[in-house]
Amino acid sequence: MADKQNTPQSEDQVESGQDLKATTTEGVEPTTSHSSKKRRRPRVKRFTRFTYWFSILVALAVGMIAGVLIVMHQIQPTLRLNNELNEVLGVYQTVKTNYYQKVSQKQLVNGAVEGMLNSLDDPFSQYLDVDQTSSLNDSTSGSFEGIGAEVQKSEQAIKIVSPIKGSPAEKAGLKANDLIMKINGKSTANLSVDQAVSKIRGTKGTKVTLEIKRGAATFTIKVKRGKVDQASVTGQLAPSDKTIGQIQISTFAENTASGMKKTIKQLRQEGATRFVIDVRGNPGGLMNSALAISSMFLKNGQIIMQVKARTGKAEVYKAGKSYDDGFKVTEPVVVLADSGSASAAEIFSAALQQSAHVKIVGTQTYGKGTVQTVIPLNNDSEMKFTTAKWLTPNGSWINKKGITPDIKADYPELAKLGLISSGKTLKLGSVGNQVELLQTNLKNLGYSVKVTSIYDDQTVAAVKQLQAKAKLAKQDGVFEDTTRTALYTEVATYLINHDNTMIAGIKAVTAE
Incomplete structure (x- = not known):
């Protein structure tokens, strides 16, 4: 406060030199006999107008420099990105201009995008051209x-x-x-x-x-x-128990939820009081479809899944009317799953296992714990890439691990055999692994034959029996494509009748 008050006073004194002198003379003490010199007042240091404006200019300069540094810090990532993109653009321009053959702009751009996604080493992140985009749309539509x-x-x-x-x-x-x-x-x-x-x-x-x-x-x-028709949901009453509804979900597509409601209602009318839900061999599909169907089997507010992006907290998805429209399945349920159950099928299985305490019967599931997003790039292409990982209700990440069943049950060994190549003819005297495979199939189906890898008289007789059973026109004991079809038709029937996983599932749901 003192400086502010003295500053104008000081300025007035400087501007009036005579007054200053008079004032100074009158203010000194009287002289003595020992000294005739006048005593001078101490000089007080004061701000001038120059000092005032100079200080303002310095403050402004400092502020501008600080602002520039802050802006430079903020745009540094952009500058680095521009430098990186300049390298890509440089390659693009060089190839387009100097390649020995004319190259289309679209070809180069598509190659660059595809290359970036391939560099992620993620089988689920990919560039989709017009045909592939159409293929994806067909798949999800059903x-x-x-x-x-x-x-x-x-x-x-x-x-x-x-x-x-x-x-x-x-x-x-x-x-x-x-x-x-x-x-x-x-x-x-x-x-x-x-x-x-x-x-x-x-x-x-x-x-x-x-x-x-x-x-x-x-x-x-x-x-x-x-x-x-991969969106189909099929159902029937179990042949061994007409109070059990067997429901098979082949995939999770746009109309799978409506198909599930329809099938449940129909089986209830036919007398079903409990259900076995079969997602074996279900490769997955749409997350929204999995959310809708899972919600049908959970109480409102129970966790279906969590989605965790690269940053931030996991987003929790809970059962509720917004997903299931108020349609609930309260009857006892078990789920069948295997190594072919992936993605959305695993979301469904984990939700029921952890939130509804439903038993999973079968083998370890596939283990796909990531979420993909499809982003349009232009009128005829899209980019599908992984944007998050999904977690089970209790926070587990099943990626590359799968879901462990509560009750282990597997297909018969016959289901695990390789296939006999089509287009090949096997007959008396043939030798090799294809003959061995044929004999193994026949033996598992109950035909009287030894596995020797040699197409002998016993094998000829067994093949004739197979041909007669299938009522084929030729019953000569020669194995060709028509007989091959008959063999695998019988194998399929055998596997249905000896479905160990379904048998274990029915036993488990009966005990609920």
Whole structure:
């Protein structure tokens, strides 16, 4: 306060030098005999106008410098990104301008996008061109024409996650974990998942030839394409107990929830008082569909799943009317699952196991614990990539681990055998692993035959029995494609009648 008051006074004194002198003279003490010099007042240091404005300018300069530093810090990531993109743009421009052949802009851009997604080393993150986008839309809407198998990229091959129930792939004998080595004679080693799918799919009634590796065995099979209704939910009363409804969910698509409601209501009218829900071989599908169906079996407020993005807290999804429209299943339930149960099928299984304490019967599930998002890039392409991981109600991440069943039960050994290659003829005198495989199948079905790898008289007699049983025109003991179809039709019937997992599921739900 003193400085502010003295400053104008000081300025007035400087501007009037005479007054200052007079004032000073009058203010000194009288002289003595010892000294004739005048005593001078001490000089007080005061701010000038120059000092005032200079201080303001310095403050402004400091503020501007600080502001520039803050802005530079904020835009540094953008500058780094621009530098990185400049490298990509440089390559793009160089290739476009100097490549020895003309290259389309679209080809280069698509290649760059696909390359970025491939660098993630994530089989579920991929670039989708116009055909692949259409294929994805067909899959989630519930029907398409093809063989009906969920696949993913594996090392040097395309791996079958699971054939869809009732699909041409399942009828042909393809199984979860089979490796597709070739499609129509062309290697799949360098194919993306969507490139492979586009080659496998085709018009209903046409055939695709696949070379399959199952364990140590490799075989070739021709699969007739058909219409695949993968959104279907089918149900029936158990033959052994008419109070138990058996419900099979083949996939989780747009209309699966409505199909589930319809099937439950129908089975209730037919007398079902408990249910076995079968998601074996279900490769997954839409998360919203899994949420809707899971909510039907849980009390409102119980946790279905959690979704955790790279940052932030997990988002918790709970059962409620917004998912199930108020439709609830309160009857006793068990769930059947296996290694072909993946993604949305695992969301459903984990929700019922952990929140509703429903027993899971079967084998370890596949273990896909990630969430993908589809983002349109332009009018004819999309990008599907992993944006989060999903957790079970208790916070577990089942990725690459799967869900452990409460009651273990598996298919008969006959279900785990490789397939006999199509297009091959086996007859008296034939030798090799294909003959051994035929004999193993026949023996498991109850035919009198020894496994020797040699097509002997006993094998001829067994094949004749098979042909007669199927009422084939030729019953000559020669094994060719018509007899092969008859063999696997009988295998399918055997597996239905000896379904150890379903038998264990019915036993478990009866005890509830």
